[in-house]
Each structure stands twice: as C-alpha cells, then as structure tokens.
Amino acid sequence: MNNCRALFSFVSDVVSLYYHSDQDVQKDPELQAWTKDISQEGFAELPDFGMPNKLSTKEELSTLLTVAIFTSTAQHAATNNGQFDWCAWVPNTPCTMRLPPPSNKDAVTMEMIMATLPDVGQSCVQMAITWHLGRAQPDAIPLGEYTEGHFTELPALKLIEKFRMKLKEIENQILDQNAGLDLQYLFLLPSRIENSITI
Structure with missing residues (x-):
C-alpha cells in the first residue's frame, strides 16, 4: 500500500x-x-x-x-515474483490433472492422488516455466530508475x-x-x- x-x-x-x-x-x-x-x-x-x-x-x-x-x-x-516459491511444490498449483476430480472424497487414496497429479515430466516443465517467469530478469530496471533520460x-x-x-x-x-x-x-x-x- x-x-x-x-x-x-x-x-x-x-x-x-x-x-x-x-x-x-x-x-x-x-x-x-x-x-x-x-x-x-x-x-x-x-x-x-x-x-x-x-x-x-x-x-x-x-x-x-x-x-x-x-x-x-x-x-x-x-x-509474478513469488510464482516459483508457490508453484515449485507442484501439488499447490498443478499445471494439469490427469484424472477427473473424485466424486466421493471418502474413496480418495494416495494412489489416486498420485495418478491425478502431473507426472514427473509435466512437473519439471511447470517448475522450469515458473522459475523463468518469476526470476529476476537480467535486463530489469528497478522502480524509480529511468535509464532513457526523458526527464532532463x-x-x-x-x-x-x-x-x-x-x-x-x-x-x-x-x-x-x-x-x-x-x-x-x-x-x-x-x-x-x-x-x-x-x-
């Protein structure tokens, strides 16, 4: 604020x-x-x-x-900047689900959860994308810095x-x-x- x-x-x-x-x-x-x-x-x-x-x-x-x-x-x-911190633990925000949501929560098993979450390859892609999107960019200019010199x-x-x-x-x-x-x-x-x- x-x-x-x-x-x-x-x-x-x-x-x-x-x-x-x-x-x-x-x-x-x-x-x-x-x-x-x-x-x-x-x-x-x-x-x-x-x-x-x-x-x-x-x-x-x-x-x-x-x-x-x-x-x-x-x-x-x-x-943006906290994406990797949150999304690197894939169950927080899975990029895809391989099975539909269960209709009976009492029937949920660990095997069902693992079969529903993204596989290792999909998880790695999600982690790579969120790391690239959320990392500090090499050409970033901090707020309040004006390299163009428009204000003279x-x-x-x-x-x-x-x-x-x-x-x-x-x-x-x-x-x-x-x-x-x-x-x-x-x-x-x-x-x-x-x-x-x-x-």
Whole structure:
C-alpha cells in the first residue's frame, strides 16, 4: 500500500510540473486523443469498464497514470515474483490433472492422488516455466530508475530523487517488518520491483 501512495504522490507531482491547471489537461489534444483511443479502442469489448473518454482534471490524469504504472510494476511484482516459491511444490498449483476430480472424497487414496497429479515430466516443465517467469530478469530496471533520460529538467530530476528517497524509506520499513521472520515476504521491496514488465 505504501508503494501505491508513494507512486500516486510522485505521479501527481510530475503531472503538476507539466500541467498547471485542469484546463491545461482539457486543452491537450494529444492527451485527449490518447485517452479516447484507450477508452474506445482499447476497451471496445468492455464498454462498461468505466474509463472516461476524456480527462477533465489533473487528478483524473494522475489516477489513470498511477493505475497504469502500478499495474505494470508493484502489482506485477506481487503476482509474478513469488510464482516459483508457490508453484515449485507442484501439488499447490498443478499445471494439469490427469484424472477427473473424485466424486466421493471418502474413496480418495494416495494412489489416486498420485495418478491425478502431473507426472514427473509435466512437473519439471511447470517448475522450469515458473522459475523463468518469476526470476529476476537480467535486463530489469528497478522502480524509480529511468535509464532513457526523458526527464532532463531540474524540477523533474528533483521529483525523481524525492521518489527514490521515499522508495528507500519503504524498502527499509519492509526489511524491518520482515526481520527475524522465518518466512519473509520481500517481493514488494522497491529494489525488487521492475520499472516495467520485462517478460
């Protein structure tokens, strides 16, 4: 949750750097065309998705951008980075079942369970896939790092540095909360959240 709040604050600050008023948002033809394209083309099959076809305020823009960034960073890390830890024990999430579910749970035997679960070859494939999907990618760029150099203005660079400091605070809080735990949850450490999905 702290990651989301920090992200919204950062996005709002950057939006305010370039859009000084709600009218600036409303009068930006490229922004409005992008929003219309997303709502009418991107969600064409979901007409009741709830996304407006135009943006009226800086807050709406900040919210939309935060949702997009959060989905491809922290939310992706929460669902992706722990896959191997959970799926490597194949009975937790079997990739296939070789027999239908039993109709009488009292008749279930160990032989039936073993005949139903994936065989060794299928289990190895599942483990390999989840390891590849969940491992840290060699070209990963952590959240808050921008290697492209799109932001060059001093005010933007200061906001990026402020965001990085907040992420460092969050990282330290997560490490403190997990200190001494036998089973630590570190998938949402900002240093382990990719700046974008690399798979």
